[in-house]
Amino acid sequence: MIAFDQVQKSFGELTVLSGLSAQIPLTGLTFIVGQSGSGKSVLCRLAVGLLRPDSGAVTTMGQRVDTLPERELQKVRATSPYLVQGPALLDWLSLEDNVALASRDSKRDGRALAALERVGLAELAGRLPPAVGPGIRKRAAIARALVLAPRFLLLDEPTTGLDRDAATQVNETLDRLRDEGLGAALVSHDYRALDALADHVLEVRDGKAGYQGAKSGFLKATTV
């Protein structure tokens, strides 16, 4: 579980989170929703220690990440990798070599190719990122996280900027990984995907947790 307890976070004069308390389960898909600038991405960054809260506690898989030294945070990020929104691959390396960046031995021992297989890209392993579409690049970035054998994934708007087909491919990949037992939390504005995929929803509103719980309750609350 990833737990936020009375977390406050400001950037200069701007207060983004003001006493937010929430929990994200490690199983299933949790959609983190809220208005732009409400602090959804900040939550993900706090969860892996990329940001430290001004006050409050952040616990990821039983470890207080807000007080962990950088060296220990690397281990947390390996068990629950955070995929940023932007492009994450090196253009001059093949998809397989990009995936193998996460672990040098993974190309030799076949883990890189196996990770690409899990996201349906094994046949494109030798292609360079500029030669494939943005949806495939995003799935390759997910494969790079899979090489680390994570327990959980954090994804920041994985389908933003993708066309419908590419977004569908990414969503299907997450759905398949969930079926294989890998949980994930994803920041998203895509309510169609939420309706189709989500198990849990965490709503961030006015710097605090709004709704948190099962998808059905969220849909019921928002449609009434």
Next chain:
Amino acid sequence: MRELLRVTGATAVLFARTLGSIRREGLSFKETLVQAHALGASSAWLVGMGMTFFGVVMTSIAYAQARKYVGNVTILGPAYFELIVREFAPMMTALLTASRSAAATSAELGAMSVNEQVEALELSAADPIAELVAPRLVASVLSMPALMVIGIASGSISAALSITYLFHADGWSFVDPRFLEPGDVLCAFVKSILCGAFIPLMASVRGLGARGGAAAVGDAVTLGVVGACMGCLVIDFLVAATFLVIGL
């Protein structure tokens, strides 16, 4: 002053981290070759052309002034050759290469930083320094002495030809190594290797430190080139002073 200390410290730390990355992760031979081509081989024409014009201008002015004020121009050629080996070629090669490769490195790494690509590498347990900085550092250290040799050849041959054909004098004395000593050659290679290491490190510090948008990349390029050039001048001074003190 504080910024100068910060950047100097950051460059030293990046150097140490890069050595650590090479020791831990090894070095990508393929990427190092790519960078040797991008930073070294592609700069050869710039160094060759730059030093050719430098040689023509320097020798023309020096020859005309020596003939006018001193009269005896017989030692001018060998003295020039010693100077070009020890001072002009390492320094001009470093400055010309810095203007080209530091801009390219700062821009590429700066764009990757502002697009969160570097952060994405870190977050997926990859080592951005091993992938992005180490190949550039090794390629530059290996390329710079070779570029310097091209600079020496261009600067001295152009000097010889210009004296021969412009002044109808003994131009080949400008490639006469009679004053050249082992210390001159050693000094030149030390400057060249240190500048070869410093240029990609400074450019990487600026590029990896870029935050924001396009303006940040522009600032990184400007600061990377200025920092690399200024650093090479300081290295030149320190090495020259050290060799003078130890009598080489």
